[in-house]
Amino acid sequence: MLRLGVNIDHVATVRNARGSPWPDPMRAALLAEEAGADGITAHLREDRRHIGDADIERLMAGLRLPLNLEMAATAEMQAIALRHRPHAVCIVPEKREERTTEGGLDVAGDRARLADFIAPLRQAGCRVSLFIGHDPRQIEAAAAIGAAVVELHTGAFCDLDTEGRTADRDAELAGLAQGARMAAELGLEVHAGHGLTYDNVAPIAALPQVVELNIGHFLIGEAIFTGLGPAIARMRACMDAARQT
Template structure:
């Protein structure tokens, strides 16, 4: 079965726009669970632009689903992760000025630092995932430093589809397929995510080595029109059809 992790960051974005207690990310997590989500993803950014420390506290205390805690490779985030010991930590690149995560980690260029950074997380029982591009050197470096999972960045593929640049999109999709094959051959579990929609999910879901998709912004946006429960169930349906 291909798993779906629902990212609830942008429920918090809406809440923070007005400084009110609502909408509550924890309520969104519970709806996602009832709709068939296999996990919840939340990214605690350095600038706390959406998810807050209190959100992570609430999710760890009240969530039945596994929490995938996205974070930058900073001492502050490492300490928060070690205090909570979530099911999984996904290390992502982070720039304060970016609108959203723009690419994958440079694992190959920071191999020693990242190996040292993830070791205590792994020892604490967290499943360590690295958010990377499909480049073979990044995948091989991820395996060398002891990550359990790589999450392949699908943002470029989704952007090319939106822009109608179909030849480039197809080339990017093929590179993602080859990256998934390589990662799987090295013993890494393969996840994927970023920018996926109803229109772009099927070709990614059809890649057999991919075990989990993490999707957030589109589901929260679609929920304005169909409700979060309906948006998640429809995404699950499309994922299952593509995998079948």
């Protein structure tokens, strides 16, 4: 079955807007678990704009689900991951001025450094994932340096769908499909995420090589209106329906 990882970053965004303890990301993680999520994702950014160090401590101590720790390839973040040893570590590009992750890692252009960076994480037992686009060079490089997983960036596909640029959207989907096939053939586990909603998730969920979707911002937004449990249940239904057709 296609797995759903729920990203709780933006529960922390709302909390941090007031500097209070509420809403609690840990509570959101436990609700997601009750609602049928298969994992929890949290991005510990260098500037701590949403998830904080204490959140990671609590998630590691209180979760029964696997934790996927998203982070930049910096010495500080490596040390944090090695201290906590989460189930998975997803390496993402990060710029201080961006609102959200804008693209995939340039693994091909930074192969030696990233190989050295992920080696201790692999040795510590973390499943290392690289957040990349569907460029074949990036997929080949991810396999070459020993990543277990690639997470394909679906943001461009989702943006094109929202803008109604059908031909460009279909071309991007074809690229994602080709990338997923290539990654699987190279022995990589394939995940996908970024910008997914009820309306655009089906074509991505239908890709047979994709085994996990990571979705956060949209689900947290929907939870304002429906509650987190029903939002997750509806997303799961959309994913399952796409996989069965």
